[in-house]
Amino acid sequence: MRDRVIVTGIGVIAPNGLGLEPYWQATLEGTSGIGTITRFDSSRYPARLAGQITGFDAEELLPSRLLPQTDVSTRYGLVAADWAISDAKLEPGGLVDYDMGIVTSNACGGFEFTHREFHKLWSQGPEQVSVYESFAWFYAVNTGQISIRHKMRGPSSALVAEQAGGLDAIGHARRTIRRGTPLVVTGGVDSALDPWGWVSQLSSGRVSRAPDPLRAYLPFDASACGYLPGEGGAILVLESAQGAQRRGRNHAYGEITGYASTFDPPPGSGRPSGLRRAAELAIEDAGVSPDAIDVVFADAAGVPELDSAEAEAIRGIFGPGHVPVTAPKTLTGRLYSGGGPLDVVSALMAIRDGVIPHTAGTTAVPAEYGIDLVTGSPLTARVSTALVLARGRWGFNSAVVVSESVA
Secondary structure: OOOOEEEEEEEEEEOOEEOHHHHHHHHHHOOOOEEEOOOOOOOOOOOOEEEOOOOOOHHHHOOHHHHHHOOHHHHHHHHHHHHHHHHOOOOOOOOOHHHEEEEEEOOOOOHHHHHHHHHHHHHHOHHHOOOOHHHHOOOOHHHHHHHHHHOOOOOOEEEOOHHHHHHHHHHHHHHHHHOOOOEEEEEEEEOOOOHHHHHHHHOOOOEOOOOOOOOOOOOOOOOOOOEOEEOEEEEEEEEEHHHHHHOOOOOOOEEEEEEEEEEOOOOOOOOOOOHHHHHHHHHHHOOOOHHHOOEEEOOOOOOHHHHHHHHHHHHHHHOOOOOEEEOHHHHOOEOHHHHHHHHHHHHHHHHHHOEEOOOOOOOOOOHHHOOEEOOOOOEEOOOOEEEEEEEEOOOEEEEEEEEOOOO
16 A cells, blocks of 8 residues: 655745735635736736735845845745745754655746846846856756755656646655655746746737736636736645654645646647546546545636636536536636646645635636536535646646545
């Protein structure tokens, strides 16, 4: 029998809350982090709304030597990892360095850092470009910096799968623990709210151009017109249950019991999306039936054809209206690699508190979708097992099942 993989620490950096409890309280209260971008002059762009983090002081939270060598997304990742490790009560030297690994996802890289250095290259010459540009832009830099900062030298990886990548990181972290590494820090964090990063996101054609923060991102709504990007994410500490017990850590937020990923067929093939198959495989991997799932945290693209496809997948697995579905990410925007891990955190909090957060904004779900979307206010409910879904552009589908921890 394989050892259980439990969540012993959580760190959250979200547009509507810095830290686990502030984020969760804001989510239940319907406090939104969506607003007009202020990081740069966005007045000339066709879309101006995003989930932007405010009140984050990197100079206060990180050593000064790290500031010139890190992109904003890496700073978020380092602080979220600090908070998760502290939450897990992992003391320095508590484990052998090679018994602790890092698996993170990053979809955008260091856009802001690189944009700044490119500007120096064009305007001042190559001798003015920071030597740290050699790694600060890279998708794997968050894994590397967390590893260096906390002297965690076990098996480590970086995964890139757009919005689905954060769930893939959690799934790979679980696999790493099952192969014998007792503890893995995992999750995803992204930020690309500089002009270059913003243009890259607009190029998808899926970003909402609606000007009202309350009506711009309405997944599963008859008025859905695209999504809003956001920045931030979540980092988790995963451990083998036996390993956590050996170091005296008896508290767990829950277990990662199921994971699967699939890839969509080529566009125009006529074959359906692989999302339903990913969800079914994750549920099977968890050793439960669909009837055991108490809530689905949806990918919630906010694009009508994608919402329709996701609703069809959920309806096909569970039956029409047979399971509550929610998308609290309407309060943060879609966080790319950070979106899935933040939904996993929300699922764990739903298990802890017996409450399902609502999908803020959405009010009119087409009847043909056949899903029971939680809207208006949070729903009090017993939650023991939750399914989290995520899709990335170009065909990535991932699903994670989290369950209450039973010793």
